[in-house]
Amino acid sequence: MKNYERKLMILQAIIHSYISNPEPVGSRTIQKKYDLGVSPATIRNEMSDLEELGFLIQPHTSAGRIPSDKAFRLYVDRLMELQQIAFAQQRSIHNSLLHDLSEVEKLVENSAKLLSQLTEYTTFAISPKIEQDTLKRIRLIPVDKTKTLVVLITTSGIVKDFIIRNESDIAENQLNLISEFLTEKLANTPIYQLGYIIDHVLMEELENMRFSARSLLPMINNTLSEINDTKIFANGVLNIFNFPEYQDFDRAQSLVKFMQTKSNVADMLLNAGEDHDVRITIGRENLYDVLRECTMITATYTLKGQTVGRLALVGPTNMDYGSVIPLIRSVAREVNEILIEYYET
Amino acid sequence: MKNYERKLMILQAIIHSYISNPEPVGSRTIQKKYDLGVSPATIRNEMSDLEELGFLIQPHTSAGRIPSDKAFRLYVDRLMELQQIAFAQQRSIHNSLLHDLSEVEKLVENSAKLLSQLTEYTTFAISPKIEQDTLKRIRLIPVDKTKTLVVLITTSGIVKDFIIRNESDIAENQLNLISEFLTEKLANTPIYQLGYIIDHVLMEELENMRFSARSLLPMINNTLSEINDTKIFANGVLNIFNFPEYQDFDRAQSLVKFMQTKSNVADMLLNAGEDHDVRITIGRENLYDVLRECTMITATYTLKGQTVGRLALVGPTNMDYGSVIPLIRSVAREVNEILIEYYET
DNA sequence: CATTAGCACTCCTCTCAAGTGAGTGCTAAC
DNA sequence: GTTAGCACTCACTTGAGAGGAGTGCTAATG
Structure with missing residues (x-):
């Protein structure tokens, strides 16, 4: 032969x-x-x-x-022959991504949204894991008598905030003192250790202090666990109904259900491995049986050698690879460049 | 006859x-x-x-x-005969809603999510309009050299925050001074007027001051417009595919598209009127033709006589009214009670 | 010996007609 | 006023037949 x-x-x-x-x-x-x-x-x-x-x-x-x-x-x-991306399109991708640079998480989220719009397929993004990050500053701001806003800022510039309820009114300068105290004590602590430190170290240290802080700490601690969640952003899940293979109602629906379950998607993304370039998984190469007629293409975002996010596109196995791959490559490259330019320091 | x-x-x-x-x-x-x-x-x-x-x-x-x-x-x-809601369920609704009381907006959002889970229908919530609210406090917090977190707290306890990028490093105590200055100047200003005041009054006043504030103000202003948006929370839009009348692909899809367009939903919710009790609109009673085979049930949340949010459920006209209506009533009542208890002051 | 024309064969799909059955509407009897 | 009986309607199912796209094999060809 x-x-x-x-x-x-x-x-x-x-x-x-x-x-x-x-x-x-x-x-x-x-x-x-x-x-x-x-x-x-x-x-x-x-x-x-x-x-x-x-x-x-x-x-x-x-x-x-x-x-x-x-x-x-x-x-x-x-x-396959890859299509060239027009300069104008490249530029438009770049500009779209620049739109909101307030947080790495936003950048990652927007990149997935953009890719979904460009390809009309389903995309996912997983946000940087805040756990590996350390605390830089904590700040308490009064909202009203019974509510206090807690703002956490991490070394990598991620901001998380949440409101806690306090039993009694705490004066603003009190809160400022507490903020300073906590920042001093907790700065450079990895986020995932915060809970432990607060519970076992700070609570004891504060035992004899007049600070109202002590009543606040358990509240802060309660909310911390939720914040640690890695966030997943999904876009265009409904585009699955446009896949030619999924004109069948039930199968499309089971795929949609799969895609809407956060743990599935997290698993899918985290198992995708860390190629330097995009990684393509076709049909039954996928770990999940529901994806047996889908192709998944993933790209990884890195900052200072650390993975800070991942992008995935899911489409039918017969997608137009020649145009989709350059697009996801282009988006990933732009994101990585923006990360270096704006967040490396 | x-x-x-x-x-x-x-x-x-x-x-x-x-x-x-x-x-x-x-x-x-x-x-x-x-x-x-x-x-x-x-x-x-x-x-x-x-x-x-x-x-x-x-x-x-x-x-x-x-x-x-x-x-x-x-x-x-x-x-129709309304089913009684079991005490245990009532209690579980109450507890679910208590879970996150940090902001009125969260409460509204969670109530819709809960109702969608309980009924397996599609639900929407529209958040309080921040525009009617006035500013209580503004606070700038350094994130890193080029980023500053802006926190706005309104009289009704709503917190909005966003990150702006500043050209040069601004010292923390500088930011504190700016925060105090802005709070003093802007407190009690309605949110929707903030943009105007910043542009036309503050910028002139600051003309000759050494504050770095001047370079920050336009940035703050830019982001304000986005924040004013009334937010809409949708849950279980895909449940539409379970409606018996919508086994037809195209019709289901056009309904889903309608539901995913924010302006449509906003319109739908705002036109729903302000009954004291739930309001039920059946089939062609609905203003929109796409809803001609749906029933919409809405409830209104009020605080101090003001509408602070609205909840809507969309299902097939042949939904099980006897069990759905008590559920939405129950959720709405719980929310209104929680609003009084935690936010009236 | 690789290539190709020719042809029988397969099997999906569409159409059409007959049969089936759920349900109605009318009439006449109770 | 209620009901049994019956003819009638019409969607749905089933099966047979025609049509058509495509294959696989064979034998002829250069």
């Missing part, structure tokens, strides 16, 4: 046809749409070989053939 | 059957499922009358009949 050259050409033509129109491809279609200089019969023979090699699948004898996961894998790795 | 008593009984039986199983109801079904002591022929005669009166609709001659919007209206107003 030689003449691989021609086999690849035919496979490429089939994949190409299947991407633009997700229906089984027959030998005559290939002959008409792509001028390969051979007759349908020859193409049929090659197709038969390709099926034997596992690149094509026949839904039933008298249908055409569709590319297998293996074919898409080959296509992505070797056959 | 007398003997309304029996007509109502039959109508009630039909509605009841249609709620538990949304298919056209025939005369024999009624006879078998509900022992009314009359034969199918009699029931047929009554059904024929009911159709003439506009309470029943026949999809085609040889099908059974389904209740019209008018029938559901009658059912809701007069026939």
Whole structure:
């Protein structure tokens, strides 16, 4: 079985046809749409070989053939031609991302939203894990008699705030003193240790002090656990209904349900590994069975060598890789550059 | 045409059957499922009358009949029996709502989320309009050299914060001075006027001052407009796909699209009126044509006589009113009580 | 010996007609 | 006024037949 050259050409033509129109491809279609200089019969023979090699699948004898996961894998790795991204588009991506740089989390969130708009597929982003971060400053601000706003600022510039309720009115300068005291005591503590330190160290130290702080600390502690949550941003989950393979109601719905469960998505994203470049997982290569007809493409955001977020796109296996991959690459590159420029210090 | 008593009984039986199983109801079904002591022929005669009166609709001659919007209206107003809410459930609603009282907005948001979980329908909440509120305190907190956190606290206890980027490092005590200055100048200003005051009054006053404040003000102003947005919280929009009437792909999708457009929902909620009790709009009673097969139930949250939020539930016209209405009532009552208890002062 | 034309064969899909059954509406009897 | 009986309607199911896209094999061709 030689003449691989021609086999690849035919496979490429089939994949190409299947991407633009997700229906089984027959030998005559290939002959008409792509001028390969051979007759349908020859193409049929090659197709038969390709099926034997596992690149094509026949839904039933008298249908055409569709590319297998293996074919898409080959296509992505070797056959595909990436489209160039127009300078104007590159620029527009850059500018969109610059729109809100207040927090790394926002940047990550917006990058996923942008990618979903650009591709009309479903995207996810996972926010930086605040746990690895350390506290820089804590500040208490009075809201009214019974409420106090707690603002935490971490070394990497992430801001978290929440309101706690205090039993009695605490004067503003009191709160300022407490803020200073807590900042002094807790600065440079990793966020995930805050709870422990507050409970076991500070509470004892404060035992004999007149500070009202003592009543506030348990409240602060309670809320801390929620804040540690890694946030997941999903965009365009409903686009799944546009996937050609998911015109079937129930299957689309079960996929949507899967996608809306935070723990699933977190798992999916965290297991995606940390390539330098984008990583592509096709069909059954995915860990989850619900994704067996989907392709997931992930990219990682890093800052000072640390992973600070991850971006994922989920679409049908027959997505237009040639245009989608450059887009996600471009978004990821822009984000990483912006991270360096604005957050590295 | 007398003997309304029996007509109502039959109508009630039909509605009841249609709620538990949304298919056209025939005369024999009624006879078998509900022992009314009359034969199918009699029931047929009554059904024929009911159709003439506009309470029943026949999809085609040889099908059974389904209740019209008018029938559901009658059912809701007069026939329906409300289920009692178990004390345990009431309590669990109460406790869920207490979970996060940091802001009125959170309470409103959580109430909608809870109701969606309880009913498995789609719910919306619209947050209090911050515009009517006045500023109480503004506070600038350094995040790092180039970023400053701005915290706004309003008279009604709503907290808004956002990060702005400053060109040069500003010392912490500088920021404190600015905070005090701005608070003094801006306290009691309605939120919606802040932009104007900052632009036209403060900028001039600061003309000759050494404060770095001047460079910060435009940034603050820029972000203010975004904050004024009334927020809308949607839950379980995808539950629409479970509605029996929306098994049709396209119609479900157009409804989902409608629901995901913020302006539509805002409009829908704001036009819902301000009943003391819940308000129910059935089928074509709704202003929007996409909702012609939906029922919307709304409730209003008030604080000191002012509307501070609104809750809406959207489901199929044949929803189980008897259990849904008590639920939304219960949630609304709990929220209003919590508002009084925790936010009235 | 690779390529190709020709042709029988497969199997999905569409259409159409007949059969089925749930349900109605009318009439006449109780 | 109520009900049994019956003809009638009409959606839905089923199965047969036609149509068509596509394959696989064979034999001819250069």
